[in-house]
Amino acid sequence: MTNDQIQMTNQQARVEAERCLQCFDAPCVQACPTHIQIPTFISMIKSGNIRGAAEVVKTSNAMANVCGKICPEEVYCQSVCNRANEDTPIQIRELHFYATQSEARKKFSQVKPFPKSGKQVAVIGGGPTGIGCAFELAKLGREVTLFDRKVLGGVPKNSIPSFRLTENELQDDLKFLSTYFSVKKEEITDVKFSQLKNKFDAIYLGVGLGKDRPLGLKGENLSGVYPVLKFLEAAKVKQKKMSVGKKVVVVGGGNVSLDAAATAKRLGAFEVILIYRRSEAEMKVWKSELEEARKQGVEIRFMTNPLEIVGTKKVSGIKCRRTTLSKKKDESGRPIPVEVKGSDFILEADTVIIAIGQSIASDIVNRFKRNSKGFIAVDKNYQTSMKSVFAGGDAISGEGTIVQSVAHGKQAAHAIHKILAGKK
Amino acid sequence: MKKSKVVSENIYSEIPIYPQRDLSYDFLGLHWENPFILAAAPSTDELDIVRRGLQMGWAGAILKTTSIEGNIVDLAYPMMSTFNHDGKKLFGMGNIDLISEHHIDKVEYNVRKLKKEFPEKIIAASIMAGRKEDWQRLVERLEKAGVDFIECSFSCPQGNIGEDPGKMLAQSISATELTAKWVKEAARRVPVSIKITPHVTDIVDVAKAVKRSGADALTAANSLQALMGVDIKTFVPYPQLNGKSTYSGMTGPAIKPLTLRTISEIARNVDIPILGTGGASTWSDAVEFMAVGAGVVQYCTAVMHYGFRIIDDLKSGMSHYLDEMKFKSVKDIYRKALPHIATHDELPRRKIRSHINEATCIQCEACYLACRDGGHMAIDRNPNRIPKVDWERCVGCGLCEHVCPVDGCIEMKVFK
Numbered sequence: 001m002t003n004d005q006i007q008m009t010n011q012q013a014r015v016e017a018e019r020c021l022q023c024f025d026a027p028c029v030q031a032c033p034t035h036i037q038i039p040t041f042i043s044m045i046k047s048g049n050i051r052g053a054a055e056v057v058k059t060s061n062a063m064a065n066v067c068g069k070i071c072p073e074e075v076y077c078q079s080v081c082n083r084a085n086e087d088t089p090i091q092i093r094e095l096h097f098y099a100t101q102s103e104a105r106k107k108f109s110q111v112k113p114f115p116k117s118g119k120q121v122a123v124i125g126g127g128p129t130g131i132g133c134a135f136e137l138a139k140l141g142r143e144v145t146l147f148d149r150k151v152l153g154g155v156p157k158n159s160i161p162s163f164r165l166t167e168n169e170l171q172d173d174l175k176f177l178s179t180y181f182s183v184k185k186e187e188i189t190d191v192k193f194s195q196l197k198n199k200f201d202a203i204y205l206g207v208g209l210g211k212d213r214p215l216g217l218k219g220e221n222l223s224g225v226y227p228v229l230k231f232l233e234a235a236k237v238k239q240k241k242m243s244v245g246k247k248v249v250v251v252g253g254g255n256v257s258l259d260a261a262a263t264a265k266r267l268g269a270f271e272v273i274l275i276y277r278r279s280e281a282e283m284k285v286w287k288s289e290l291e292e293a294r295k296q297g298v299e300i301r302f303m304t305n306p307l308e309i310v311g312t313k314k315v316s317g318i319k320c321r322r323t324t325l326s327k328k329k330d331e332s333g334r335p336i337p338v339e340v341k342g343s344d345f346i347l348e349a350d351t352v353i354i355a356i357g358q359s360i361a362s363d364i365v366n367r368f369k370r371n372s373k374g375f376i377a378v379d380k381n382y383q384t385s386m387k388s389v390f391a392g393g394d395a396i397s398g399e400g401t402i403v404q405s406v407a408h409g410k411q412a413a414h415a416i417h418k419i420l421a422g423k424k
Numbered sequence: 425m426k427k428s429k430v431v432s433e434n435i436y437s438e439i440p441i442y443p444q445r446d447l448s449y450d451f452l453g454l455h456w457e458n459p460f461i462l463a464a465a466p467s468t469d470e471l472d473i474v475r476r477g478l479q480m481g482w483a484g485a486i487l488k489t490t491s492i493e494g495n496i497v498d499l500a501y502p503m504m505s506t507f508n509h510d511g512k513k514l515f516g517m518g519n520i521d522l523i524s525e526h527h528i529d530k531v532e533y534n535v536r537k538l539k540k541e542f543p544e545k546i547i548a549a550s551i552m553a554g555r556k557e558d559w560q561r562l563v564e565r566l567e568k569a570g571v572d573f574i575e576c577s578f579s580c581p582q583g584n585i586g587e588d589p590g591k592m593l594a595q596s597i598s599a600t601e602l603t604a605k606w607v608k609e610a611a612r613r614v615p616v617s618i619k620i621t622p623h624v625t626d627i628v629d630v631a632k633a634v635k636r637s638g639a640d641a642l643t644a645a646n647s648l649q650a651l652m653g654v655d656i657k658t659f660v661p662y663p664q665l666n667g668k669s670t671y672s673g674m675t676g677p678a679i680k681p682l683t684l685r686t687i688s689e690i691a692r693n694v695d696i697p698i699l700g701t702g703g704a705s706t707w708s709d710a711v712e713f714m715a716v717g718a719g720v721v722q723y724c725t726a727v728m729h730y731g732f733r734i735i736d737d738l739k740s741g742m743s744h745y746l747d748e749m750k751f752k753s754v755k756d757i758y759r760k761a762l763p764h765i766a767t768h769d770e771l772p773r774r775k776i777r778s779h780i781n782e783a784t785c786i787q788c789e790a791c792y793l794a795c796r797d798g799g800h801m802a803i804d805r806n807p808n809r810i811p812k813v814d815w816e817r818c819v820g821c822g823l824c825e826h827v828c829p830v831d832g833c834i835e836m837k838v839f840k
Contacts (some may be wrong), residue, residue: 011831018512022730035438040736047706049741055442112443139439 127154245350691717
């Protein structure tokens with residue numbers, strides 16, 4: 001959903017809510033990583049109990065407004081909606097957003113006082129997973145201090161384009177949540193981590209990724225070449241003042257690259273080309289993001305591999321080679337692209353954006369055992385190789401969804417709570 | 425259709441973060457946790473089922489109507505049928521169920537068991553008999569078992585096991601008064617409520633008879649006798665039992681307006697506590713029932729359709745409603761609508777005209793058509809499809825407002 005789409009009216013919400021079949025043990029609840037009681041909140045919209053509906057959503061998902069706006073429903077709740085067997089799935093995310101926004105426009109419901117069960121937990125990282133964990137721990141009565149080098153918000157704050165999520169929508173969540181734990185603006189370096197380790201009974205790492213993976217090609221240092229996170233962050237700060245020139249090439253194929261391409265187009269680029277080395281079928285993107293990029297006029301060149309970024313001082317283009325898909329598959333199960341000899345060509349570009357993935361920026365990550373993909377390895381309780389230190393979100397699974405990160409935080413909070421309860 | 429597989433994760437129970445508002449109050453000499461109680465029906469017939477309902481937050485249950493041992497309950501299946509309307513299923517539900525197959529011995533046992541497990545909940549029982557001794561025996565045995573109140577079914581419309589088959593007890597004023605007296609005589613400790621039928625010429629006369637009998641309350645009203653529909657190919661009405669059918673008792677949203685009228689008419693004329701039942705499915709329905717004079721509201725069809733879980737929305741919706749209205753207790757709703765009900769000749773006569781909001785009009789011209797063919801030909805068409813009301817011809821009947829698909833687009837305003 002982008003800001004162009006208007007939020008449901010009361011009447012639209014009611015009519016849509018009436019379509020819900022109210023399944024027992026509903027598959028949508030199972031499919032939602034935070035297990036929002038979807039039929040319950042929809043029945044509340046139907047009966048006119050909008051505040052109750054928002055409460056049901058927020059009881060399960062702390063980042064209620066953010067997820068209501070940008071959660072990729074087609075991979076979660078709506079993908080399993082039984083109504084789709086009759087006609088079309090219920091617009092669950094839209095109804096969720098309608099409920100939380102309706103509440104946010106009034107006064108937030110009074111939350112009952114949380115119990116006090118002692119013990120102190122440090123959460124490192126103020127993104128969705130850190131916030132999700134901190135709020136759940138607060139609900140369980142633990143005292144939480146959340147550390148972030150900047151301000152609360154993480155990926156939604158820093159790099160999700162404002163045409164997808166407005167600052168106000170994010171603030172609606174943060175305003176509600178931030179009163180339940182203390183927030184410290186402090187970068188947790190390797191040295192500081194040791195101090196925290198002594199001071200707190202448990203630590204949750206929600207450090208996210210934050211470091212752009214380089215292409216490793218010639219010309220990457222030319223002016224006008226941006227790693228994607230830097231580009232998206234700058235675009236959010238500078239807004240329309242940012243200049244990208246007439247022609248932009250984005251190297252990527254994931255959701256973040258689509259965000260970058262659509263952003264470049266909105267910043268006034270005449271032509272935005274996204275190059276991807278495989279075909280559309282292999283793209284790991286959400287339909288809504290792809291549609292949005294195409295609606296903005298982004299051109300996608302499939303089967304195209306970058307070879308070199310060309311230019312003197314400033315970028316002038318990118319040299320590419322066509323690919324073909326081999327029968328062999330890589331570990332992700334997708335066919336491996338093979339370059340086609342003699343198919344080289346140059347795409348002119350004033351700006352080149354590299355969006356081929358991210359790795360963990362935080363240096364404390366070196367203390368922990370990693371999995372094969374380089375992310376922090378955790379057990380089923382989200383505990384890392386270090387006792388009493390837990391981790392979740394993108395730092396354990398790579399670029400994921402907001403709702404997945406919140407769910408990690410929530411589940412880890414319960415594991416932390418249980419372990420702390422056993423400690424004297 | 426191919427679906428992605430849902431993997432059930434290890435789900436922990438959510439921690440409630442919002443306080444539950446106290447919805448409790450006193451009525452009929454009893455303390456009610458909230459105004460939502462389970463009506464005598466299949467949902468209150470089996471111990472395991474009632475138990476689940478009470479655990480989920482219902483204030484109490486009226487166990488399905490029972491009778492003296494030896495009474496034969498001759499059920500016929502299928503017993504359920506529905507009235508579907510405009511694509512909505514179960515707008516009305518019909519049943520040809522009878523009273524419980526459990527006799528008083530089993531119900532006594534259930535009452536004892538439930539009262540022990542749920543001492544704070546209201547455990548009531550519904551009874552039906554023919555002879556005086558049987559009515560009184562049922563009351564005495566239930567009192568002894570520890571029941572909180574007794575409801576007497578004078579009005580089961582779908583079959584009758586009384587002495588006058590085909591006629592409901594509550595259709596006779598003298599029989600109602602006499603039988604209610606027997607029941608009240610036998611009840612030493614607990615209140616009794618007489619469940620009446622709306623199928624009478626004057627509901628007030630019946631209510632007055634109940635009042636005269638000394639009974640503590642009445643339950644208004646029961647299901648409505650209905651023929652649920654006819655199969656237009658075979659001409660066998662529903663439900664179909666091998667080529668035969670019979671009249672059903674209809675319940676559900678379709679009968680709510682009829683029940684509201686029954687309750688308000690009694691409340692306006694007779695000073696007697698009323699337990700409301702028949703057509704309530706949401707928290708706002710309960711508000712309406714209470715506003716016209718019901719002390720508590722019984723639910724049945726909505727539970728049979730959506731399960732006991734509807735109690736979550738009933739309680740949450742009622743709490744937020746009370747907050748919004750700045751009401752201290754659900755009792756503040758009680759009888760609030762009654763002063764606004766008048767006879768037709770008492771109604772104010774004002775000059776009213778229809779106003780169409782051009783900004784929200786969606787140009788469907790439904791109002792134009794309705795007024796042309798069913799009103800006063802007072803709406804004119806326009807090239808831009810936004811209808812215009814001719815205030816000379818408009819009398820302010822309000823039909824257009826109700827056929828308009830957009831909330832609040834057409835309003836009736838005083839004409840100056």
